[in-house]
Every structure is written in C-alpha cells, then in structure tokens.
Amino acid sequence: MLRQLVDRLEKEQALPPAGLVSLLQTDDEDAVAYLAYRARMVAQSRFGRGVYVRGLVEISNVCRNNCYYCGIRRGNATAVRYRLGVEDIVACCREGHRAGFRTFVLQGGEDPAQDEEFVARVVTALHKEFPDSAITLSLGEKPQASYERFFRAGANRYLLRHETFGESHYRLLHPEEMSRKARLQCLYALKRIGYQVGTGIMVGSPGQTLQNVVDDLLFMSHFRPQMIGVGPFVPHRATPFADELPGSVSLTLRLLSVLRLMHPASLIPATTALSTLSDDGHVLGVLAGANVVMPNLSPINKRACYELYNRKAAWGAESAEGLAILQKQLETVGYHVDYSRGDYKE
C-alpha cells in the first residue's frame, strides 16, 4: 500500500529504492495527495506556516562552461552578456534589506573576471553593511582555497547542484571538460569548510531515467545537504536541448514531498523553474513541502539577460517588488512570508 510507504518514509526518512520508485511513478491521486499532506505536516512542525524569502542577485551571466542545458553557456552567441560591479551588487542588497530580506543569494556563471579577489571584496562589503543577514553564494566550482576565503570573509551558505549523480547521465548533460567528480569534490569541500550546503537536480533533464532520480535521492540521503534545489528542466532555444520537452511539474512536486520526508529540517525552495512552468508554482511547491522562495533582486534592466531557460520568471511574485503578491498568494492557503534569516537548524 502506497500510504504505508509514505508513513514508513516519514518515520525512517528512507525507503528501499523500489519504494521510492513506486511513490514517484504512481498515478494514484489519493496516494500523491497523502504524500504531499505528510510532507507539509513535517514542514509545518519545523517552520510553522512561514515561508522564508531569499533575495537573489544574479551577478554575472558570463560563463566559462558550456553545459548543454543552460542558456548562459559560453557557446550561446545570442546571449547579451553583463556583469555587475561591487557597488551594483551592494546596491541591490541594500534595496533588498530595506524590503525586509535577511538572506542574499549571489548567483552567477563561472565568470573569470569575477575572480577570487572580486568575490571576497563583495562578501566583505555585504558582511560589513548587513551583519544581521546571511550571505549565500551560488557561483559554481572554485578552488577550495577560494571557498575558504569567501567563508572567512563572511559567506555562510553555498548552493551547487550536483545536477545528476549518474556518471553516464552527467556525460549526456555536460561537455568532456567538465566532471562529476570535480563537482562532488567541491560539495564535500564546502561541507568541510563549514558552509550550509545546497545541492539538487533538474527534473526531466534530457536522458534522465527514474533510476537516475532514485540515485540522486540516495546520494542526497548520504550527503545530507542543508538546502535542496529541485526544479523542472525547461528548454532554452539557443542550446543543444532547444527541442527537448520540459520536465514534469507533477513529478517535481512529488519529489519535493519525498525530499521533505527524507530531510525534515532542510531548506527546500519552490524554485523559479517551477513558477515558470506553472502560475501557482510557489503555492503548489509550498503545499508539497517546500519552505523557501527566492524572489529576484537583480537590477531590473539586467533580469531578462540572466536567461537560464526560456521565459524564466523574474517578475511579480518571483521578484523583490512583488513580495506583496507573494504574501497574498501564500495567504490564500494559510501561509505567510517569513522574513527571518532562517538558518538551518537540526
């Protein structure tokens, strides 16, 4: 019985692979509803009905990598490139701080011009001006010494999705010069240094099998990330995957619920990609067990340039100006925005 699998998953925070497969592929609507119900009860017991907000600043769309799925890959000659300077970034965060944000997420491509020195300067400046706020970095793979320097400068958290745990699936998504091993080494280094670490995957990326997803779940069970980012794959017109289908919203929601039951204390966002595919993505994500939303704080005239995939949401409830809209949407299901910095608590 599927309900019993849900109960067992909640109690043991684990299931044999076959049980995970059953929950992810069932089309029994009652079972899926029960899975989501237990996931949001677990989230509520930790976080109440509050949803943490994180201000997202996209600091550069220049990237040395060429991932087949990503719209800012270096091979996309149609992308209009930009990079923000230290003062631009601080100004975005200042505006965010005034709006109530107490976590800033600096995300960018692996831009060689934003070197270790640059990032350390940004983190130092933010830490000095906003000592009450958490600083999250999402800047890809860096030498361990750089991660250490950013941490000493005041960064607290790092987001780096593993994208897929399977070696052959990894090869399907990335060119030869990138490696799954390097990615995993970065993740373990970040943990060792003391960051709260986030990892995760795209749902429905080309070539992904249910077995891949189960392997991702088992990897995350072993790695114990403090944050878990899972959103649907969305094609981008100027990538090799332009003609692929988007990932499934319903599988994404189930996966959020399963992850919540496996990681009761983790910070799990209702992602931008989910909102891009579904107008009520935030609400659906929260009702499936997510407890974080990351509204866009990037300069308005740059937002359209940070296009990881087609029609990426960056407006309304997906933006810092739209916090009131987000609050209204959450209120319709009895939730509210929580402005506290929301560190991971065991």
Ligand code: 5AD
């Ligand atoms: N669809 C969905 N998510 C994507 N990302 C990159 N490209 C896409 C896409 N086409 C995700 C990756 C990356 C994060 C910043 O955005 O998982 O880690």
